[in-house]
Amino acid sequence: MATYQLNINGQRKQVNVDPSTPLLWVLREDLKMTGTKYGCGISACGACTVHVDGVATRSCVVPVSLIGNREIVTIEGIAQDPVGRVVQEAWVDKDVVQCGYCQSGQIMSAVALLKSTSKPSDTNIEESMGGNLCRCATYVRIREAIKSAALQLK
Amino acid sequence: MLSNRRFFIRTLLIILVSFVASIVLSTSATVYVHKDDANLPNALAAWEQVYSVLTSPRCINCHTATNYPQQGDDRHRHFANVIRGPEGKGVPGLNCLSCHQETNADSTGVPGGQNWHLAPLSMQWQDVNDRPFSSAAVCRALTNRSKNNGLDGPALLKHHEEEALVLWAWNPGRRPDGTMRTLPPISHAEFVNATRTWVDARMPCPAGR
Numbered sequence A: 001m002a003t004y005q006l007n008i009n010g011q012r013k014q015v016n017v018d019p020s021t022p023l024l025w026v027l028r029e030d031l032k033m034t035g036t037k038y039g040c041g042i043s044a045c046g047a048c049t050v051h052v053d054g055v056a057t058r059s060c061v062v063p064v065s066l067i068g069n070r071e072i073v074t075i076e077g078i079a080q081d082p083v084g085r086v087v088q089e090a091w092v093d094k095d096v097v098q099c100g101y102c103q104s105g106q107i108m109s110a111v112a113l114l115k116s117t118s119k120p121s122d123t124n125i126e127e128s129m130g131g132n133l134c135r136c137a138t139y140v141r142i143r144e145a146i147k148s149a150a151l152q153l154k
Numbered sequence B: 001m002l003s004n005r006r007f008f009i010r011t012l013l014i015i016l017v018s019f020v021a022s023i024v025l026s027t028s029a030t031v032y033v034h035k036d037d038a039n040l041p042n043a044l045a046a047w048e049q050v051y052s053v054l055t056s057p058r059c060i061n062c063h064t065a066t067n068y069p070q071q072g073d074d075r076h077r078h079f080a081n082v083i084r085g086p087e088g089k090g091v092p093g094l095n096c097l098s099c100h101q102e103t104n105a106d107s108t109g110v111p112g113g114q115n116w117h118l119a120p121l122s123m124q125w126q127d128v129n130d131r132p133f134s135s136a137a138v139c140r141a142l143t144n145r146s147k148n149n150g151l152d153g154p155a156l157l158k159h160h161e162e163e164a165l166v167l168w169a170w171n172p173g174r175r176p177d178g179t180m181r182t183l184p185p186i187s188h189a190e191f192v193n194a195t196r197t198w199v200d201a202r203m204p205c206p207a208g209r
Helices: A023-030 A082-093 A103-116 A122-129 A139-153 B002-027 B040-054 B135-142 B153-162 B164-168 B188-200
Strands: A002-008 A011-017 A049-052 A055-058 A071-073
Touching: A002 A023, A011 A023, A023 A049, A049 A103, A055 A103, A082 A103, A082 A139, A103 A122, A103 A139, A122 A139, B040 B135, B040 B188, B153 B164, B153 B188
Parallel strands: A002 A071
Antiparallel strands: A002 A011, A049 A055, A049 A071
């Protein structure tokens, strides 16, 4: 076991965990931040996506020992970000969510896309969101919401 | 009058040929083949050792000709729809760094190293059907300074000696099932020694396509 001081959504959080524990389980089990979801556990589905220093990161495969002092943003904190807030509003406006399980990861990836590409093309969206799977197949509405958010952010 | 004109054309041709030759000499590896050099067999044997490493899965998986990296000893397409992206580092939302950290994550089986990224397309060592290029073709690509980021012999040697992602090939960590990833066919020290022998012999390339 080891103690880590994590910077999550602008707050310092201390955890005492096995160094090999994936960040996902530290968030969910130790910090009770269950907005970030477990999907596949092998970084294949994107449900566990959080931001680490602004990079959309698959928290299920990153051991907490490799996080260091980097800034973590989860779905619980994304509304504090101007782009994140607009994306969440677009998600509601376009009624994207069906079962909702994958949507926190979808939103985190969409925010990462829009922060680097203000006017994403269909190809940009397909490439950047291609690692986030949705068993309800809400892909058409996800695309609409990303384009709507991009217009709002202009 | 006619002889003056012939003289002018001949001179122009000589200048043109010299100019083209100088460009070829400065960029192509084929000129480094010194058939009379007694050391040539040793140098070419050393090159084949280097080639055996470059085309091993730990190296060639990120020297693709395609829009995606490969993974595994069978060099299959990287899972999760990972693509190259404009700088070989993936795309927003799905960067290499989305999973690959600065060190191996043995508890989750994800390899890692500093600045994890794909080699540029100019340094592809296989075709679009994932067939490794021949020894001669990889040698030509590796020694072509218009393709290899301007590296000359000593710089190539330094790259093989010190570059973090090159060193990673001999410390590739564990697979998700806990087993160790396979290593290149020779040790890093042997790889560096072979590179040095080949560089010292002015980087000869085997004949052929």
